[in-house]
Amino acid sequence: MLSSSPAGPISLAGGYVRFAAENAEALVELLVEHSVITAETVVIATPLAIVLGVASTYNDRLATVVLWLAGIAMTIPSLALFGLLIPFLGIGSPPVVFTLVLYSQLPVIRNTYVGLTGVDESITEAGRGLGMTRRQRLRRIQIPIALPVILAGVRNAVVIVIGVATVGAYIGAGGFGDLIFDGIRQGNVEAIVVATIAVSVFALAVDYGLATIEQLLRLRNGDDIERKTSTQLVWRVLA
């Protein structure tokens, strides 16, 4: 049936474009809502996870427990968490951000831990021999060197956050999820497809941007890597 009409997919795509054009203003509004939820989550989650990751490097047992708990947090269904949190945080974005912060912990903690412990031993040894205290080594050597790895964890978390935030619309947090739930209620396939594409494009764009920053950090650290076009461009501008 699909192949019988060559105009089929084109008219379908045309329908989505038309829908997007007609609702451009609303889409921008949803993008802003979605971005705000994502940004709030990242701002809260990243420092928390980095602190936990750093703490984990001091104690192996703590590391095991922290990573285990962060892993468990990821297995809790988001809808169930929303339900449990509404009595305490009400509806809207607070319970959603809380949930998303939990989901972001594992990738960032894990990458912080791996990044810090993966710093070449000769470098930390040199720092120790030159008379840096543990905190100075952490701040001046380990964290800067681990930064690209930590950022890779943040990237990972952000993609998860942008996806799961969609479900948050169910309890009134807004974002592209609104359009999807509307589409489900009204049987409007165009709304669902357009919102889904918007979420994906948004996630990919943020991921690409962060990946570029990650590469720039790697280059500054003296790593020899294959550069993305965007990295090459920014690197040349900076140099």
Place this chain on the structure above:
Amino acid sequence: MIEFENVTKTYPDGTTAIENVSFSVEAGTTTVLVGPSGCGKTTTMKLVNRLEDPTDGTVSVDGTDNRELDEIDLRRNTGYVIQEIGLFDHRTVGENIATVPKLVGWDDERIDERVRELLDLMDLSRGFRDQYPSELSGGQRQRVGVARALAADPDVLLMDEPFGALDPITRDRLQNEFLDIQERINTTILFVTHDIDEALKMGDRIAIFDVGEVVQYDTPQAILDDPKNEFVADFIGEDRSFKRLDITPVTEVMGPPDGEYAAAIDGNTDATTATDGGSSYDGEALSPDDSVKAALDRLLRSDAPALPVVENGEVIGVVADEHIRASFGRRSDARQGAT
């Protein structure tokens, strides 16, 4: 001055790195700790800046037991160079060199001047200052490593196989340069290596280690003359006399300039000198810094029976086969007597 007194280091897992080691390093000299891997030489060195603490005995720096000193202060006053260099790749060469001065709170102007001074000292172009370590060659990186260790003008410099990872040509060049620098900085140096040739070349004194103990502690000459036991003799290798030639300056064997060879050296004083690298043979005169090995090499290549030793255009001595043979004869007799 660094003193080891009956020092024993046993690790928590029960392995003993060194046992009852005693020796002292005089201020301003270079002492080389040499031995096969796993003999405890690196551990011994790390006891000085308290990267390790002894299980028993004391290590004192200028008369103070170093466990009474704050370990962070102690390390900032002690230069530290390792084979892997351990440069901070995310910081520029200048920032790397400035590490310790920054930690101890020098002002920017003083740091700036010191960094420039060290780049010059290590024969690094000033343009390297704002480059990142990954852009440098291995030899240049180790120069930066040494500069970083010397930055705050430490009293003691610890070097753990600093030239071990470099290719032979670069290693040789850096060794020679470092011998030069060493004369200028007047720092007490503890140098760890597994390479006996490097030890003989760099050390004022050498401590030869065998599994956890110091077997012989003496000057390079004395060790070559009279290895204490078979282990030391084996470690030095077959070509002992040859090694002696390499570390003995011609000034020690040369004869008086006005003796029987006066005619042979006449008019042969304005030539350039042979360096240890031995690549310049434009002339035949020797410089007082040349080794006897270089002198012998030139004698073998030359038609002349003797070569003059020239300092500032003046002949201060003369070297012929017989001078070399005479200064080594006694030692070969002694060796024959021993075997």
